Amino acid sequence: MRKQKEFIGLLGLRISIFVVVISFLAILVFISSKGFKVLNIEFLLAVPKDGMTKGGIFPAIVGTLYLCLGTIIVALPLGVLSAIYLIEYAACKRLIKTIRIGVSALAGVPSVVFGLFGLAVFVKFFDFGVSVLSGALTLGIMTLPVIIKASEEAILSVPKEFKEASFAIGATKWQTITKVVLPTALPGIITGTILGIGRAAGETAPILFTAVTFYQRLLPRSVFDEVMTLPYHIYALMTEGTAPEFQVPIAYGTAVVLLGLVMSINFVAILIRVKSRRAKKW
Template sequence: MNSNTNEKIAFSLLILATLIVTGFVLVILAYIILNGYGAISIEFLTQMPNRMMTAGGIFPAIVGTIALIIGSMLVALPLGVMAAIYLNEYAGESRTTWLIEMAINNLAGTPSVVFGLFGLALFVKYFDFGPSILSASLTLALLILPVIIRASEEALLAVPNEYRESSLALGVSKWQTIRYVVLPAAIPGVVTGSVLSIGRVAGETAPILFTGAAYFLPRMPDSIYSQFMALPYHLFVLATAGTNISETRSIQYGTALVLLIIVLGINLVAVVIRRHYRNKLKI
């Protein structure tokens, strides 16, 4: 076979793989929407749960999930970006750098339940934060830190060296070059890593199970030291707590649909931000 034939075959396989993945995503979305849209209402989104979560709304779980996303990103995003800047811009090739990179890789491959146990031991017990939004947010921040570091590193590596050299040639300091030239150019890639992290934070159950998620809490948390409800744990309990599946089926899929909408909504905002910065770079 000539090169043109090989190229056509490879291109066809890539298209087929893309269609298969897209098909699976659409099937999952359609299944959740068809089973969950009937439960969506103003009352479902704004009321407290009752009858041990087999009736009522999911408002505390929505607030708890959003609080976890905000809390974990406030910790993980600056730490991850700063770590990536150090590794990419300041740390040279050395044994210490190699050890740091290996630690990040190992952290990325650690099961989420291990993070939950670590958060229980460190934040809940040792620092005495108790089962709370703070403990869960810090645990989730550790969970997503490797994703943000890796995405930020790749974004920084994608910035052409000409940007750095031109800035330094004008007498600008290295830190000012990173802050005003390199980092703005890398923001679209950093936002991509943040989007992946938000999706993982919103969907994790094991870490919050150990660090503060409540089984049934028909009230709002009053501080970061309060226990909370969260959509993924709410969904987990509905599916596994021995309740009547036929009675809670619509609530289960309604909860899954709300969680999906929140993640997609935040991702959409992140895409808009990324496109804004890409357009600025083109100007």
């Protein structure tokens, strides 16, 4: 009886992991098989031509990278500084708790709601228009919870002995934080940030009303220009236009590029984590 139970339990575990691996592989194989046909250097480096039925997706790649960079610039300092405040400075327990609940709630907000918020606040109220700036701000706010959480954990994992040693030598709290705590926590913070950015890179809804355009011949020249992006390009190809027989393969090709981009971003995060774990000796 006990053996049977164990057998059933193990079978359940095996089936679960099998389903997980198979779904992941299925996505990969399905998307690749449909997209690889259009993939070549020209596809990566040319602009779309003939009403999106030919050419490449270069502006969309560049646009996505711009938005990622913008998101980091917006969210990383805000997130890290918030985490430092929450852990090292905030004294009122109630306030900390409220802020934490707020941050968690922010993480649970559907991405399209961030899009609407960005439209109302950045596009309209601050009058940044549909632009890289508005999109990066919107994505930045969306990514904040991930970065705050990762930074908090990284800061908390800095041994208190390091801080004591710094204080004992006469350092102020700020010196201790900037010279000992942050450098020690940095790999953790960066890993968390990159994972958050990987998520943001694939989002469509938050940038739908705030940053993207259907078609653009030239690359954006300032943060106030709109951009093409990979996820939105897929959406546009599949929902607009009149030549699906040409557009659908391009959409799948774009999906392969997006997958590749997001996976490389995550890979970098994993690499940093592995490297810092190996260097960690305390």
